[in-house]
Amino acid sequence: MTVLDRIEELQGEALAAIDQAADTAALEELRVRFLGRKAELPNLLRGVAELPPQERGAVGKAANVARKTVEERLQAATERLAQAELDARLAADRVDVTLPGRPVEPTGTLHLLTAVRREIEDVFLGLGFTVMEGPEVDTVHYNFDALNHDPAHPARARTDTFYVRDDVVLRTHTSPMQVRAMEAQPPPIAIIVPGRVYRRDSDATHTPQFHQVEGLWVDEGITLADLKGVLLAFCRAIFGTEREVRLRGHFFPFTEPSVEVDVSCFNCARDGSPCRVCKGTGWLEILGAGMVDPNVLAGVPGGAYDPEQVQGFAFGMGIERIAMLKHGIPDLRLYYDNDLRFLRQFG
Incomplete structure (x- = not known):
């Protein structure tokens, strides 16, 4: 398998995993897995200089495009799931703003x-x-x-x-x-x-x-x-x-x-x-x-x-x-x- 094929494969795995993530915590785990310092995709990008000259341009461009695509998909998914979590929390923790605060503030009294x-x-x-x-x-x-x-x-x-x-x-x-x-x-x-x-x-x-x-x-x-x-x-x-x-x-x-x-x-x-x-x-x-x-x-x-x-x-x-x-x-x-x-x- 060529480096370009591996980059394409990693991009596909990342996008599929992002689409299946159930919450923002899972997305953070995927961010580390695919874009973290020890992740394979960033390491491929850092290893472009070791490739033969004729492969460097294509591999570097493909790796950058894959990294950007994964980052954008992660950002979009994070915003979507965060909003969904907020909506669910608001629905479950509905507050009657007309009720007094807790604890009720003590009223003043005469000296x-x-x-x-x-x-x-x-x-x-x-x-x-x-x-x-x-x-x-x-x-x-x-x-x-x-x-x-x-x-x-x-x-x-x-x-x-x-x-x-x-x-x-x-x-x-x-x-x-x-x-x-x-x-x-x-x-x-x-x-x-x-x-x-x-x-x-x-x-x-x-x-x-x-x-x-x-x-x-x-x-x-x-x-x-x-x-x-x-x-x-x-x-x-x-x-x-x-x-x-x-x-x-x-x-x-x-x-x-x-x-x-x-x-x-x-x-x-x-x-x-x-x-x-x-x-x-x-x-x-x-x-x-x-x-x-x-x-x-x-x-x-x-x-x-x-x-x-x-x-x-x-x-x-x-x-x-x-x-x-x-x-x-x-x-x-x-x-x-x-x-x-x-x-x-x-x-």
Whole structure:
């Protein structure tokens, strides 16, 4: 058999095998078999130089034509079988694109502090209070002076308060809005003021920025009994219907008399034994409060809040502390670490 005959025979074998291939994997095997580095057809082409001169042209041309023909047939067959395989896979794996992805992406939830703030707002709205907000950057007048702070009070120091200018601060509490609200409307007034406040503190129980809810109720005949009743209703709504409250004497510049307010420990109540949260006392401190100091009422322009005619109470609580007590959170900084393992527990 001559070289030309062998080339023609190899071409015929290759084309027949390609036409009978069942899938693209079989075609790849045929590509190696007939066109690979060790295949006979490429070796015949490489051996043209060893042939007699009169045979080289015909053999070289025939080998090139055979190689090109086989390559073209392989390419066409590969495209045809790949498309057939794709069509079969699409038919078998039909997907309803209207269905949600797997796994379903989790939906966002409120941050724990936002959720607790809204819960507190809902309680006081139900008690007849109005929710108000005020500026986070306020004047020294509203933040300290109008609230009866002594000029030498430690809270005025730059080591305790962030000053923007000598007469402008980042508010240290939301109480300035109480004075602003009284300037804007005559009594009776019943408001709560939630929002961010700022102080120069940073540890496990303090952060430079935190959240407070201040409350104010001024009308004729308001007493400490009204304050206790409101706070009792609040504590039972937040911490459980069996809670009790107690008032302990204290001092705040803008209330007189002033009290610290405790709620009966709900951790002890679960099993009847003392817990580490209340340290065995059976009470948890939650906020400060008191009757609005007459100097604060008398300082409201216009005389509408004459302390001889009206009186009221004010209170202030930290939202972070309420959430810590309610959910047993050990460290204030967890609120701000943005650790999803923590945040998702309260979604």
